[in-house]
Amino acid sequence: MTRVMADADVSGEVFARRPKRADARRNYDALIAAAREVFGEHGAGASLEEIARRAGVGIGTLYRNFPQRRDLFEAVYVEEVRALSASADDLADEPPWDALVAWLHRFVAYVATKRALAEELVHDSEVFRSCRTEIYATGEPLLRRAQAAGEARPDAGFDDVIRLISGLAAYQFPDPAQRDRVLAIALDGLRASAGAESTRA
Numbered sequence: 001m002t003r004v005m006a007d008a009d010v011s012g013e014v015f016a017r018r019p020k021r022a023d024a025r026r027n028y029d030a031l032i033a034a035a036r037e038v039f040g041e042h043g044a045g046a047s048l049e050e051i052a053r054r055a056g057v058g059i060g061t062l063y064r065n066f067p068q069r070r071d072l073f074e075a076v077y078v079e080e081v082r083a084l085s086a087s088a089d090d091l092a093d094e095p096p097w098d099a100l101v102a103w104l105h106r107f108v109a110y111v112a113t114k115r116a117l118a119e120e121l122v123h124d125s126e127v128f129r130s131c132r133t134e135i136y137a138t139g140e141p142l143l144r145r146a147q148a149a150g151e152a153r154p155d156a157g158f159d160d161v162i163r164l165i166s167g168l169a170a171y172q173f174p175d176p177a178q179r180d181r182v183l184a185i186a187l188d189g190l191r192a193s194a195g196a197e198s199t200r201a
Contacts, residue, residue, distance in 0.1 A: 028065050030055040035076045044073065074127050077114065081131040084110045085138040097151040100142045101187055104165055107139070108183065111169035135162075153192050161190065 034054035038046045048069065052062045066072040087106050091099035136158060143161060146152035164186055173179040 027055070027057050027061055030057065031062055031065060031072070032076055032079050035072055036080065039073075039076065048072075077127065077131060080110050080114070081134050085134050088138045088142060091142070095151075096142075096146040096149040097191070100146045100152065103139060103142050104161070104187065105180075105183070107135075107162075107165055108169040108179070111166055147192075150192055152190055156190055164190075 031051065034051045038051050038054060042050075048062055049059055051072075052059045055062070062072075066075065084103075084106055088099075088103055091102055094102065139162070140158040143152060143156070143158050147154050147156075165183070168179070168183055168186055171179075173182070
């Protein structure tokens with residue numbers, strides 16, 4: 001089995017923990033949504049009781065789904081990555097540059113969740129590697145498509161883009177408007193015209 005296949009299996013195993021019964025799945029999904037919100041507000045040390053309260057379930061229901069705090073961290077993280085990956089399908093009919101930019105904006109929201117959980121999930125863990133593999137498999141084709149259309153600078157690798165956007169997203173901006181403005185400036189540098197100007201300079 002290759003590393004890519006093994007990594008995909010890890011995130012798949014976490015995702016497969018979702019209950020099969022509709023009522024239990026609703027509780028599970030409510031807990032994930034509440035945990036994403038609470039972790040984003042208070043970090044990974046947030047109260048599990050608060051997560052259960054926001055999800056509208058008892059603390060016992062939380063522990064039945066997530067016996068260990070780490071189980072909840074992993075589930076939230078994998079669900080975020082799955083949603084980010086699935087969002088690329090929604091952008092299939094968009095122009096290449098617009099699709100790339102829209103996906104990167106969604107990536108910024110993902111980074112916020114990653115930052116909240118990173119202190120609890122070791123960066124070289126199997127779950128992190130699995131999610132990284134999935135993100136690259138989803139986002140890299142969007143960059144290549146924009147490059148093939150002549151809209152993204154050809155000398156930019158996907159790893160370059162991820163590092164650039166992650167660095168911006170991890171910074172604490174005073175308000176979302178400034179974050180979006182700085183992100184727009186960075187994305188202007190990714191455009192093919194910007195690459196051409198820098199080459200001539």
